[in-house]
Amino acid sequence: MKKYFLLFLSLGILLVSCKKSDDDLTPPDGLDPDSAEVEVQDFMWKAMNFWYFWQEDVPNLADDKFPNTTDGIADYTEFLSSESDPGAFFDNKLLFTEDRFSFYSDDYRELTQAFAGISKSNGLEFGLVKFSDSDDVFGYVWYIIPNSDAATKDISRGDLFTGVDGQTLNVNNYIELLFGDNDTYTLNMADIANDQITPNDKEVTLTKFEGLVENPVFLSKIFDIGGEKIGYLVYNRFTNEFDEDLNDVFGEFKADGVTNLILDLRYNPGGSVNSARLLSSMVYGTNKDELFLKQRWNSKIQGQLSDSQLTDYFAEKTSDGSSINTLNLSKVYIIATNSSASASELVINGLAPYVDVVHIGETTRGKNEFSLTMVDDFDGSYIYNAERENKINPDNQWAIQPLVGRNENADGFSDYTSGLVPDIELEEDLENLGAWGDPNEPLLARAIQEITGTTGKRGFEVKMPAHIMTNSKMFSVQKDNMFLDKPMQMGNIPQ
Known part of the structure; x- marks a missing residue:
């Protein structure tokens, strides 16, 4: 696991190094409650008072x-x-009324x-849809994580289920059951035909196990269609532990002469900002003088950070x-849906000033803010640092x-709280x-058609659209x- 897991070598170092400065980023001391029973709430208030984007609101x-x-x-105290x-x-x-995404965990280890x-996890990722004529709910399988319990069972992409343990899923019980x-x-499975979903007799039993590791580089393929060499990548979360795997895929694309890229982020809820920067560099280029993004913090923080700390440029390593391994593309085709959020949207927005981004799918979720993991470590300015775990209040494991x-982005644009609207x-x-990687899979086929002008599909009529209510990833610890997790050199930090 990388030592700079969240912000360890950036603000984490900055906070420790600058504590003696008049311009440090150390939360104010004092105002201790007169009751030990509220130490978790005390930590939450102090961290939010200092760091929260909407603190003034x-x-x-x-x-x-x-x-x-x-x-x-x-x-x-009261x-x-x-x-x-x-x-x-x-x-x-503590939350601003417009904040849809800040959250907490009662176990910082589980979160990190x-x-x-x-x-x-049992390895099953799925969307949930509410029936239009009742409060009942059904699920449809997105994909199966390799080496999981679900990978050993008779269940696959596109399968539907309407019940759990014999109980019909509805808006009131699906959270508890799933x-x-x-x-x-x-799972009590179901069939679909002629716009009708009908329960069947098939059952699939799944078990969640600790320690499942998901490589987000789910699938990569190269197509040679109509004289066009097309790279296709399904990338399901921005997880920095797998940046090398991601770079290796682009190395294969580059070695095989790929000149067109379809980046499939349809189920990617986000993650690492740095992984988004690296992926964007693999798509566009490695010019370190070209701005990828600029951060905007609350007024307490913004004025105390240097330009080098606030900005990220495209990467060469x-x-x-x-x-x-960069393809140096001037055009990219990105499949994104309402389940695509945060770092997925960051890639689309960050590339937009430089690349013709053809967005195929649906309007994205609209999550344009970044976050930090905070724990009860005042001397570390509440920023979680794996090397300071012994400094975290042992009586408070909350995060x-x-x-x-x-x-x-480089054009100063960040206002997409309503989501990024697709071109197609x-x-x-x-x-x-x-099926994944099948050139006739509708969204992939539509992207191929846009590249080549031809397709094996005769049309793209959607008979039963998947209007999802929520999905399994929204109930994972990391959500969207x-x-x-930006590493910084000590020379960039004011002393």
């Missing part, structure tokens, strides 16, 4: 909300005690492992020092993942989901988070 986080006086401390559940306190008392692609404490459950800033709109068809 949340009255409960105002700097003058609780003066450091006897009465102020009493009011502060406020922290207003919710006995720290999670409810975070959600109900999840960001490394390690989780407790994402509750039960490690093993049995991976974090492990390998030369980037928060608040949104702390936005990434603007095409939804997935539940009756014709298609975009986190900073």
Whole structure:
């Protein structure tokens, strides 16, 4: 696992190195509550008061909300005690009304492992759809993670299920049945034909196991169609532990003379900002003088960061020092849907000033903020650092993942909270989901048609669109988070 997992060699070093400076980024000391029963809420408030992107817009986080006086401390303690559940306190008392993505975890170890692609899972990734005429819900399989329990069972992409353990799924029970404490459950499968979904007698029993590692580089292929050499990559999450695998795929594309790229991010909810930068460099180029993104923080943080700390340029090497295999493309075809978020959108937006991005699919989720993992480590300015785990308050294992800033592209654009609209709109068809890597799979076929002007498909009519309500990834620990993990050299840090 990389030592700079979230922001370890960037702000993590900056915070420790600069504590003696008048311009440091150390949260203010003092204002300790007079009750030990609220130490989790105390950590949450202090971290959010300093780092939260919308701190100035949340009255409960105002700097003058609780003066450091006897009465102020009493009011502060009472406020922290207003919710006995720290999670409810975070959600109900600290978040800006427009914040859809900040979240918490009662176990920071589980959260940080999840960001490394390690989780407790049965390996089934799926979308959930509500029936139009009732509150019942059905699921359809997106893909199976290799080497998982699901990979050993008779279930595959496009399969549908309407129940769990004999209970029909609905809007009130699907969370408990699919994402509750039960490690093993049995899916009650269904058939689809003529716009109708009908339960059948097939059952599939799945078990979640600890330590499943998902390589997000799911599939790569090279097509030679109509004289065009087309690279195709299905990439399912931005996980920096697999940046070398990603670069290797582009090395294969480059060696085989690929001149067109279809990047499939349809189920990619995001992840590492640096992985997004590296992927974009593999697509476009390695000119370190060309701006990929610029960060925008709250007013407490923004003015204290140098330009080199706020900006990221295209990369010529991976974090492990390998030369980037770039295709130097001026045009790229990206498949993205409503399930594509954060770092997926960052790639589209970051490439847009330089590359003709042809977005095929649906409007994306609209998550344009980045976050940090924060734990109860005041001397580390609450930023999680794997090398400081022994400094974390042993009585408080909670973590928060608040949104702390936005990434603007080279044109200064970051306003896509409503999502990025496709150039070519095409939804997935539940009756014709298609097989991964098959040139007749509808979204892939539409991208190939755009490149070559010809296709094996006669049309792209969607008989039963997959209007998803939510998906399995939204119930994973990491959800659709975009986190900073940018390494920085000590010379860039003001002393």
